[in-house]
Amino acid sequence: MNATEGRQPSLRKPLLKSLKWGLVILLVVVLPARVWWGFYRGWTPQQLEKNIQREVAPACQRQEVEEWFDGKGIEHIYVEEVDCDQYSEGTAPVAAGLRETDLSGMVIGHLEGKDVRSGLFEYNKIRVYFFFDKQGRLAGHYVRRTVHSF
Secondary structure (H helix, E strand, O other), X not given: OOOOOOOOOOOHHHHHHHXXXXXXXXXXXXXXXXXXXXXXXXXXXXXXXXHHHHHOOOOOEHHHHHHHHHXXXXXXXXXXXXXXXXXOOEEHHHHOOOOHHHEEEEEEEEEEHHHEOOOOOXXXXXXXXXXXXXXXXXXXXXXXXEEEXX
């Protein structure tokens, strides 16, 4: 009897070859696609600024700002306490160059996760503030990005 007779064919070589091709596909196709998707989807602060300049009328009312947020699919809230968010440069109105005492409230939009463009090893959040004067007219806005690195 021959030494090769009676042996079962080995599945090891085809399995290893399949694993190697799977790894190649992962490295060449899937990983770059994921990196591209992370870099080119979602909002950037610059895109939001351009949209605000183009689409939100100066001195508009709160309802118009909330409609703008709704049209973009951005969740938002209205608060009368304009000093509720503190940053290293002060409150959001101060960072925008406004005096808190001149304001009646603000609408805050919040974006995170898939709605914000992020790098490979970071998670970004964006807050968009619209401030209203005592007569209820738009007094200014402020866009702030926060980066969390892994």
